[in-house]
Amino acid sequence: MTQTPAGDSIAPLARTKATRDLTTTDVREQQVVDDGNLVNRSGRGKKIAVYTALVVFALIYIYPFVVQVSTSFKTDADAVANPLTLLPNPVTTAAFERIAQTDFPLWFFNSVLVTLIVTAGRVFLDSLAGYALARLKFRGRNAVFTTILAVLAVPGVVLLIPKFLVLNYLGMYNTYPALFVPLLADAAGVFIMKQFFESIPVSVEEAARIDGASTFRTFWSVVLPMAKPALITLTILSFQGSWNELAHFIIAADDPRLYTLTRGVGGLTAGGLGAGNQFPVSMAAALLMTIPTAMVFIAFQRYFTQGANAGAEKG
Amino acid sequence: MSTVQTAAGPSTGRAPQRAPGKGGAQRQTTAGWIFTTPVLVLLGLFLFIPILMALWVSFTDWTGRGSPFSSNVETVGTENYQALLTQEGLSRQDFMTSLRNTFYYVVGVVPTQTVLALLLAVIVNQKFLKGRTFFRTAFYFPAVVSSVAISLVFLFLFTGTGAVNQFLAVLGIDGPTWFSDARGLIHIVGDWLGLWTIDSPPSGLADTQVMSLSLWEWVSGPSVAMSAIMLQVIWTTAGTFMLMFLAALQDLPTEVEEAAMVDGANRWQRFRNVTVPHLRPTILLVITLGVIGTWQVFDQMYVMTQGGPSKTTLTPAYLSYDAAFTQKQWGEGAAMAFLLFALIFALTSLQRFVLRDKDEAATRKAARVQARAARRKGTAA
Numbered sequence: 122m123t124q125t126p127a128g129d130s131i132a133p134l135a136r137t138k139a140t141r142d143l144t145t146t147d148v149r150e151q152q153v154v155d156d157g158n159l160v161n162r163s164g165r166g167k168k169i170a171v172y173t174a175l176v177v178f179a180l181i182y183i184y185p186f187v188v189q190v191s192t193s194f195k196t197d198a199d200a201v202a203n204p205l206t207l208l209p210n211p212v213t214t215a216a217f218e219r220i221a222q223t224d225f226p227l228w229f230f231n232s233v234l235v236t237l238i239v240t241a242g243r244v245f246l247d248s249l250a251g252y253a254l255a256r257l258k259f260r261g262r263n264a265v266f267t268t269i270l271a272v273l274a275v276p277g278v279v280l281l282i283p284k285f286l287v288l289n290y291l292g293m294y295n296t297y298p299a300l301f302v303p304l305l306a307d308a309a310g311v312f313i314m315k316q317f318f319e320s321i322p323v324s325v326e327e328a329a330r331i332d333g334a335s336t337f338r339t340f341w342s343v344v345l346p347m348a349k350p351a352l353i354t355l356t357i358l359s360f361q362g363s364w365n366e367l368a369h370f371i372i373a374a375d376d377p378r379l380y381t382l383t384r385g386v387g388g389l390t391a392g393g394l395g396a397g398n399q400f401p402v403s404m405a406a407a408l409l410m411t412i413p414t415a416m417v418f419i420a421f422q423r424y425f426t427q428g429a430n431a432g433a434e435k436g
Numbered sequence: 437m438s439t440v441q442t443a444a445g446p447s448t449g450r451a452p453q454r455a456p457g458k459g460g461a462q463r464q465t466t467a468g469w470i471f472t473t474p475v476l477v478l479l480g481l482f483l484f485i486p487i488l489m490a491l492w493v494s495f496t497d498w499t500g501r502g503s504p505f506s507s508n509v510e511t512v513g514t515e516n517y518q519a520l521l522t523q524e525g526l527s528r529q530d531f532m533t534s535l536r537n538t539f540y541y542v543v544g545v546v547p548t549q550t551v552l553a554l555l556l557a558v559i560v561n562q563k564f565l566k567g568r569t570f571f572r573t574a575f576y577f578p579a580v581v582s583s584v585a586i587s588l589v590f591l592f593l594f595t596g597t598g599a600v601n602q603f604l605a606v607l608g609i610d611g612p613t614w615f616s617d618a619r620g621l622i623h624i625v626g627d628w629l630g631l632w633t634i635d636s637p638p639s640g641l642a643d644t645q646v647m648s649l650s651l652w653e654w655v656s657g658p659s660v661a662m663s664a665i666m667l668q669v670i671w672t673t674a675g676t677f678m679l680m681f682l683a684a685l686q687d688l689p690t691e692v693e694e695a696a697m698v699d700g701a702n703r704w705q706r707f708r709n710v711t712v713p714h715l716r717p718t719i720l721l722v723i724t725l726g727v728i729g730t731w732q733v734f735d736q737m738y739v740m741t742q743g744g745p746s747k748t749t750l751t752p753a754y755l756s757y758d759a760a761f762t763q764k765q766w767g768e769g770a771a772m773a774f775l776l777f778a779l780i781f782a783l784t785s786l787q788r789f790v791l792r793d794k795d796e797a798a799t800r801k802a803a804r805v806q807a808r809a810a811r812r813k814g815t816a817a
Contacts, residue, residue: 290504368734
């Protein structure tokens with residue numbers, strides 16, 4: 122019964138690749154038609170319209186980040202008086218120095234640690250479960266899969282109070298594991314891995330199994346290396362998810378030593394550092410927490426794009 | 437899709453090769469359960485059990501001290517739900533205010549971000565365009581950045597003397613004090629059109645109470661503060677949906693578009709009659725994901741407004757958090773979370789029903805009728 126929706130949704134990872142290869146030919150064909158037809162007359166006007174729209178949108182999308190960078194090097198007074206100017210006058214690193222004296226380094230460390238653990242844990246556990254659901258025949262498999270599909274339908278934000286209740290009950294509230302253990306449960310990742318494993322041919326692992334390799338060995342040394350694209354996609358989704366997570370960290374602990382970046386910086390506006398008009402400080406903090414994301418984003422851009430679509434199919 | 441279907445059933449093709457291996461089947465069962473157990477335990481521990489616990493708490497008056505299962509915690513039946521839905525009082529007033537705010541928020545954000553995402557996708561998909569990757573990246577980048585970082589930037593951009601208002605001043609517009617302006621947009625427009633004055637609302641609206649709010653309050657529209665958050669969210673999420681539309685646009689068979697061109701369809705007709713129908717499933721998906729996501733809005737309220745000014749950015753998610761963690765009314769907070777859950781579930785089901793593919797539904801129904809007829813014939817014979 123679950124066969125049909127599962128079949129439909131395997132497509133994204135495989136399909137994105139296929140379409141990418143196709144686009145080059147599409148472009149050529151399209152141009153032939155465009156050039157040889159009535160479209161030609163309006164061609165120039167259309168180009169101007171498209172480029173104008175692009176520039177306007179690009180400004181709207183890039184300008185806030187430029188303002189963020191430049192403001193973090195301004196003095197408080199300069200930031201308030203000249204919010205639109207892009208060149209700080211005078212240039213100062215005072216905001217960063219002020220941040221260095223706060224708990225910011227600790228928050229940063231906590232965020233890095235939690236993100237690493239969550240990402241590693243999710244990638245390993247999700248691919249294990251995804252492989253079992255895609256390839257191993259066992260009684261109860263359909264029930265397990267249905268359970269995971271049901272979990273996907275639960276809106277995350279209604280789980281805040283429930284999660285606190287269980288952490289509190291288990292005595293985990295305000296401990297380090299409370300920050301990352303609940304985040305390891307990730308139905309969407311299992312789903313993505315299952316889809317991917319179903320799209321690679323069975324023959325290779327058959328050979329390994331006939332050679333007498335154990336199930337885990339087959340999974341670990343034969344199947345997993347073939348799943349590299351999906352693993353990278355999942356790594357990126359997990360990184361993005363745990364680095365940007367806020368709500369879970371709010372309900373998992375209120376000890377300032379257990380603050381992550383989102384929690385610590387998010388509290389800036391409600392008093393403390395952000396009180397008054399210390400915009401350079403809040404911009405510098407926002408900038409510092411954006412830099413790791415930007416680096417990962419630029420390095421793995423292609424996979425981000427696929428990840429967005431893989432995640433989408435789960436709906 | 438047909439190739440996909442065959443790939444979906446890999447296990448069936450293997451049976452003949454392994455037929456004699458009963459030990460193999462046993463091994464697969466053991467391995468299958470070992471492989472899935474960690475995820476199942478985690479989901480059970482941090483999803484199913486918590487939901488049951490919260491369901492219990494929503495029927496108690498637990499204040500957060502000790503165990504919610506201890507004997508001095510009293511069960512209050514459906515009192516928490518009644519306080520939110522049927523009893524006159526502050527709880528219901530706040531809850532209804534949060535529903536009103538979020539309703540306007542969803543109605544504003546979802547269509548706008550869908551249209552903007554489609555527009556960006558169509559622009560970025562133009563074949564002649566140079567630097568497509570760059571623009572695609574620029575439009576998508578906000579979607580991967582932490583909502584906290586983005587919120588800080590927008591707080592700065594939208595201050596009374598901030599970048600946005602300075603830009604508006606250049607255009608000769610006197611910008612509002614965004615995040616401290618509680619006036620509703622519909623109120624403002626009505627005032628501007630001369631339908632009413634904001635300071636002395638028409639008594640017919642102001643004096644009629646429906647569910648703890650006056651009609652005047654119900655029709656406020658999103659406050660100026662909420663609108664600033666809406667702009668931020670539209671700006672942030674449009675990029676993600678743009679990628680979905682882009683993937684769908686690249687799947688559009690060129691022959692179809694060429695055929696339409698040969699038939700003399702102009703650009704708008706082609707978009708309207710060829711592209712949009714092709715994008716239908718994606719549009720449905722984007723709207724559904726949009727509705728699910730927007731009803732849950734929490735981060736921005738926590739970082740930027742804490743529900744203010746005058747509770748006009750209060751949302752059910754933030755209110756439920758606040759009721760439990762700040763006011764220590766855990767029962768009421770949990771009840772709100774369940775009501776929100778029910779609401780999201782009802783809305784997405786309704787939406788799927790309304791926007792369902794009518795042709796497909798008809799085909800399916802025809803198939804069912806046929807099958808039934810065939811069965812009847814079978815039994816008759």
